[in-house]
Structures are given as C-alpha cells and as structure tokens.
Amino acid sequence: MSRHRPGRLYGIGVGPGDPELLTLKALRLLRAAPVVAYPAPEFGDSFARGIVAGWLDARQREIAIRFPMRPGPPPAEVYERAAAAIAAELDIGRDVALLCQGDPLFYGSFVGVFALLADRYPVEIVPGVSSLGAGAAAAEVPLVTRDEVLAVIPATLAEGELQRRLAAAEVAVVVKLGRHLVKVQRVLARLGRLAEARYVERASLPGQRVAPLAEIAEAPYFSLALVRGRAPDGR
C-alpha cells in the first residue's frame, strides 16, 4: 500500500533544437520536476537533454532511456524498462518530466511509454514546436497555405509505397531521411520532382543547413525534405 499520492508524468515537447524554442510551460514544468527522463543513444549524449541542459539543476534525478543503435523499431523491452523506471519514481510521489524532441505526439519515441503508464498514473502531454514548422522557417518557404493538403511521409517506407505517396501529394514533407536519402532522391527524380525538393538539416540550430535535396550526399536521421511545386504567390 503506497503512502504517497502518485506523481504525475509530463510528456514535454522540447522543440526542434534551439533552446529558445522551448515553451514557457515546458520550462516551468521541467524546472519543477524532481525527475527528468530523456531518450539517449546507446553510448553518448542525449539530444533532448542537450536542448534543456542550461535549465537543469544538479539536484534533479536523471533517467537516460538508451535506445539501441540499430535500424528499425526498438525492442519492446526498451519501453518496458523505461516505463518501470519511471513508474518507480511516480510510485513514491515524484513528478517525472519525460523530454521529447519536437512535439511528443508527432513521431515521438515515447508513445509506447505513455501507453504503458496512462492507465495507472496521471499523464499530461505538453505540445512543442515540431520539425515541420522549424524546417519551413529554415527553408523560408510556406509549409501549407489556403486549401492545400499536406502529406507528411516517413522516408522509412518501402520504395514503391514511398513513390505512390509522393505521386499523390502536391505538398509533402519527407521526414527521417537518414540512410534513406538516396532512395528518396531516386523516387523524386523518377517523379520529375527532385528539383523542387529542399533539404533541411539541424533546423533552428547553429549548424542549420538548407540546400537543394539533389545536392545532398549524406543526411542524419533528423533531417527532412520539403517538396512543393510552385509556392503560392508565384514565389
């Protein structure tokens, strides 16, 4: 029998990378939380933690949730172990701030963790600036305007499926480029649309890079391509 009221789990979007793109709400909850959890690679530093590093306090307990570095969806144990570590803190009445790059519900790594805990603990999701808006701002092009339909397409799809989706989309953002870059370039070239695709890497960060997609030879996982024909207003 617990002597405590359980803690609350906050899924906090910390934005695309620039620490100044944190929201006031994210900052308030992050600073108040006794425990901060975040995704991290198998070895090395967490990108999400890096975004808010300037606001962390040495007295906050930290939980690094380490993801194996191989392609494909991570094994279920990663989520189960993370959920157990977070639940142990919630059980003794501590609030936990679970950091998510960009927006927590837009391709967030932790939907699986929320699903495991939402029935037993109070959970609140704090939306953040996603890579979509940051990517368009970096490229200085509208994402969508007026009656346009936007398709957000992961580059991880099989080539035929990717082509079918891109052929049907007037305005598309291809996310998660990484090792799928050449496949995306090939599909867009086949559709006659490679020339209209802009590449954005590290949007909002000092190393931000914007270039024609056709010129790119290597892309990190967190990069995207904006594909749109003639922009509105003739631009």
Next chain:
Amino acid sequence: MSRHRPGRLYGIGVGPGDPELLTLKALRLLRAAPVVAYPAPEFGDSFARGIVAGWLDARQREIAIRFPMRPGPPPAEVYERAAAAIAAELDIGRDVALLCQGDPLFYGSFVGVFALLADRYPVEIVPGVSSLGAGAAAAEVPLVTRDEVLAVIPATLAEGELQRRLAAAEVAVVVKLGRHLVKVQRVLARLGRLAEARYVERASLPGQRVAPLAEIAEAPYFSLALVRGRAPDGR
C-alpha cells in the same frame, strides 16, 4: 534616401491559444519590438493579440490587420494594406513583430504579407506550436508514430475532393472545420470512418472541448478532427 537602417520583420508563431505555449524566443522578440501587428476580425478583438496580451506594453505601437468576415480567401488589398503599414514602420528603422496563431507557415494568414516584404526587408520566421500537436495532446491520441503517413486536409475543399483525400489517408487531421462541419461528417460517414473521428475545439485553452465528431452540431473555424483507425499499441 532613408536616414535609417530598415527594421526587421519577425513573423512570430504564438501557439494555439494557451499563453504558456509561447516560446522563449517569441516572448523575447515580442517584448523587444517597438511595433506589434496582428490579424483581427472586421469588428472585435484579435485572438492572436489575446494570447500575448499579458506581455504587451502600452508604449508598443499596435497595428490591427482587419480581415473581412466573409468566407473564402481575403481580398489582396488586405495584404497590400498590411504590408504598406508594416513597411512604413520598417522604413523608419523600427522592428515589427507580426503575430501568427499557431505556426506562421502552417496555414498562416500572413504568407502573403511576408512575400510582399521579403525582398525589401530582413524577415525572420519564428516557428510556434501548431494546432496539430495541441489538438493531439488535448485528445490524448498520438498524431503519427513510426512509419505512418499523416495527411492534413482543409475542410474547405469541395466534397468530392475531400472524400478522395480522406479515402486515401490512414491518419488524417481535418482542419478549418467551421461551416464545413456537416460536409466533413457526411463524407466520413460515407467512408465508414465517422466513428473513429475525434473533434477538438479550443485546444490548450480553458474552454477546450474534446468529443466524438459524430456528436458535434456546430464548430468554430479553429477546430479540427483527428481521424485515425486503431491507434498504435492497440489503444
């Protein structure tokens, strides 16, 4: 010949409605700007101004850009007049913060204004939390995960086109419901997908409302429907 260096135009995303969902960058630039411009209805208060009202200073000059209250795209004069009023401030060296609900490049009203001014003045877009992330957080459902494709579809499309788009989308967000609500309900019912559609109104605001879309009889313009089959992880 101008005696001043021209001012800089900031297109600032102020988020979906909760003043705490403003970013630190938006707040810094907003408070530093001698001139603040924002969209407003023909009569009455500006929603975007309302979000940041607590941070405004009486010494800041304000420009309300009034949109006519009839359906369809606003006449070009609205943008031309707004651009001229903003240019007059930039010409005398004043920075202008142009407020945009949500994210400036995601169905933003001011893409036309940026296009008119970007060649003559320095323009910077500050991304904000969009209604997509805020709507999903309110409804407590993932927006997209893993390899899913997301379609963002304006309810303003003609019925046949809307149906074609929704039939092709596993996960869709229908934005700008307003007076198009019944049409959207009819199309989803015809596709056998009305039961899986969640309605979100005033996401992140005190009057926030989440309900099955099928139960809604009237919707404001800033409302959306999340349409997704079985959510991941069986939820």
